[in-house]
Amino acid sequence: MPNASGAAAIAGRVPFALMERKHVLEIRDEIRSTAGAQNEVVKVISAMFGWAxxxxxAAVNPALRIKRLYSGDGFHSWTVDEFEAYKAKHASGTKARLALYLAMFTGLRREDLSIVGKQHVKAGWLTIRPGKTEKKTGVIVELPILPILQAEIDAGAAGAMTFLESEWKRPFTVNTLGNKMRDWCDQAGLTECSLHGLRKLGASIAAENGATDEELMAIYGWVTKAQSTHYTKKARRKLIAGRAAHKLLFTPEQKMDEVVPPDQAVEESGAKTEEKPNKISA
Structure with a gap:
């Protein structure tokens, strides 16, 4: 990865008040080599100049309206087959199965899964302020505990302080929960899967089942449609393609336009051509 010395030289030659879009792009491309990291550089510079x-x-923010670089879809999204493979490896009543169901059927991020517990549930409803958006939007997520999740909570693996506890009966930290889930996934042969990927699977399934943008926003704590439309548009495309795929087949009218070989045409019409006798030369 490129070092920061080149970027420091670039920044050092330009007083911050004279920084332009091109300087931000130079710094971005110099100190980071991957699209995701380069986007973060622009984000940090924009935040700094926003304050200024x-x-x-400062008079202007030179990092505004710089188009984000495409960095892929991020975390691998679980498939239904992978979900079932994990279940087959980790039986009901285990911490591994409970972690799977909590992530799938609440949509909570890892940092929230590490603290969620009975204190967040009242009258069958889960209420929690997600840590990621606590300072930005203050949004509160409220959703019912589905019967399938409640059954797993009651199966015996849930802890007293938090639903997910370590072997020492203490709540997981964010990192230790991630590491533990990594172990559980590896045991099931799912080397690409992670907790966050379950959040993506849940959003995909909900969208395919007809969830609207507003419904996804309520479940996952999003305050704009930037994330939800990714799933609803994809689900609509799949639905539309499913309804339209039969249109790829030939219709009877289109089959009539096919070119028929002459021999086949004669055979099908039943017409016969008169056979001329061969001439024999004397």
Whole structure:
């Protein structure tokens, strides 16, 4: 990965008040080599200049409206087959199965799964303020505990303080929960799967089952349609393709336009040509 010395030289030659879009792009491309990391560089610079503009230190934010680089779909999204393979490996009543169901049927991120417990449930409803958006939007997620999840909570693996506890009866940290899920997935032969990928599977399944943008936003704590439309549009495309696929088949009218070989045409029409006798030369 490129070092930061080149970027430092670029920034050092340009007073911050004179920084332009091209300078931000130079810094982005110099100090990071992958699209996701380069996007983060622009994000940090934009936040810094956003503060500077508000404070009257700078006149403009040169990082605004720089198009994000495509960095792929991020975490691998589980498939239904992978979900079933994990279930086959980890039986009901185990912490591994409970983690699977909590992630799938609440849509919570890892940092929230590490703290969620009975204190967040009242009258069959889960209420929690997601850690990621606590300071940004303050949105609160409220959703019912589905019967399939409640049955697994009651199966015996849930802890007293938090639903997911370590072997020492203590809540997992964010990192230790991630590491433990990594072990559970590896035991099932699912080397590409992660907790966050279950969140993506859940959103995909919900969208394919007809969930609207607003419904996905309520479940996953999103405050804009930027994330939800990714799933609803994909689900609609699949639905539309399913309804339209039969249109690829030939219709009877189109079959009539096929070119028929002459021999086959004669055979099908039943017409016979008169046979001329061969001439024999004397």
């Amino acid at each position: 503009v508000d404070a009257g230190v």
